[in-house]
Amino acid sequence: MSADTALYLDAAATEPVGRTVIDAMLPFMTDAYANPASVHQDGKTAARALDAARHSFAANLGAAADDVIFTSGGTESDNLAVKGIALAQMRRLPHGVRPRIIVSAAEHPAVAESARWMQRFFGADVVVAPVDDHARIRLDALEKALAAGDGADSRPVLVSVMLANNEVGTIQPVEDVVRIAHSHHVPVHVDAVQAAGQIPIRMRDWDVDALSVSGHKFGTPKGLGALLVRGRVPLEPLLSGGGQERGLRSGTQNVAGAVGLAIALDESIRFMRAHHAALIASRDRLIRGVLEAIPQARLTGDPVSRLPGHASFIFPGVTGEALLVDLDARGIECSSGSACAVGRHEVPPTLLAMGLEPAAARSALRFTFRRPLTDADIARIIAALCASCNSLGLH
Incomplete structure (x- = not known):
């Protein structure tokens, strides 16, 4: 990569669409464009493609094809999981007992706000x-x-936890979460938006009840995703209509999108298997280099159990917003936290939940990448970061 080319380090926000994915999707927008519900031959061709995509997609996530509900992305999937499961579970509660929804303090707004929506409109007890x-x-x-919900005026109906955090890259102990929740007969939803295609996911082996995925994080056009939900879990649909996707997500299926999801996920997983160790090694070289070059910097998130292409820091004494602008001018494109908060200049909520003071949390920066960094890339990042910190008065 030439010095005058921007170095893109914001893969956690979105990834480019690969040529293979585009080529796989194109026929289902031009020639094989029929509605998969139609009974004629072209409709059957589209239906077969949709079914093949569903099977491939499920297999790569350790799930069954019948688990897959295609959606418009991670936000819809999280909303359907949290609201849909909680609403369905409410029907089983005794009269006067409120549903209790448990989320971690580090969840994406799509999960946290869905829980609060249940609180506002249905009196749910959100913990x-x-x-x-x-x-x-x-x-x-x-x-x-x-345990506090058992026998009280509220009863737990759902636990929702992120598999990998978007702000600091920490991977959650999902199997432990499932074990604890299932001991209380409570289903578990896992937001795997940041993790899919980056680390192995074994939905059924982990005994997870529902799992959300967003395609543009691993190389599909934006607006594609899925919720995988086990048949044993009651789910109230949020969209009314023709009853597609097992009656849980009405609307004519995006066949081209489903094909793109399957191809992109398969390619990401193949790449992950081949380059996982190299990606971790380059991440760790970047982390060491930044901490050595800038003594004030501090790594955020778990130093070991973290996404392979995720390096996040705070730089007390400057603001992340100022660093982002200065680094961008130097050809380094990164972010300060969730892409969903861009333009609002919010303090990254995960960092506050971790116990950091607001001033320190405002200095957050994250570098995310899906391919191993070269030594030249790392040297360029560190040089630009040092120059930015110096220009902003961090000495």
């Missing part, structure tokens, strides 16, 4: 389980929140 200073959910607090 926010704290995280430790690495953004890992406190399992003792989860156990307490589940």
Whole structure:
């Protein structure tokens, strides 16, 4: 990569669409464009493609084809999971008992706001389980929140936790979360938006009940995603209509999008298997280099159990917003936290939940990438970061 070419380090926000994905999708927007519900031959061709995509997509996530509900992306999937499961579970509660929804303090707004929506409109008792200073959910607090709901005026109906945090990259102990929640007969939804295609996911082996995925994080056009939900889990649909997707997400299916999801996920997983170790090694070289070059910098998130292409820091004494602008001028494109908060200049909520002071949290920066960085890339990032910190008065 030439020095005058921007170095894109914001893969957690979105990824480019590969040529293979575009080529796979194109026929289903031009020639094989029929509605998969139609009974004629062209409709059957579209239906077969949709079915093949569903099977491939499920297999790569350790799920069954019948688990897959195609959606418009991670936000819809999270909304359908949190609201849909909670609403369905409410029907099983005794009269006068409120549903209790437990989320971690480090969840994406699509999950956190869905829980609050249930609180506003249905009186749900929303419990926010704290995280430790690495953004890992406190399992003792989860156990307490589940136990406190048994026999009280509210009863737990759902636990929702992120598999990998978008702000600091920490990977959550999902199998432990499932074990604890299932001991109280409570289903678990996992937001795997940041993790799909980056780390192995084994939905059924982990005994997860529902799992959200967003395609543009691993190389599809934006507006594509899926919720995988086990047949054993009651789910109230949020869209009324023709009853597509097992009656759980009405609307004519986007066949080209489903094909793109399957191809992109398969390519991402193949790449992950081949380059996982190299990606981790380059991430760790970047982290060491930044911490050595800038003594004031601090790594955020779990130093070991984190996404392979995710390096996040705080730089007390400057603001992340100022660093972003200065780095962008130097050809380094990164972010300060969730892409969903861009333009609002909010303090990254995960960092506050981890116990950081607001001033320190405002200095957050994250570098996210899906391919191993070269030594030249790392040297360029560190040189630009040092120059930016110096120009902003951090010495």
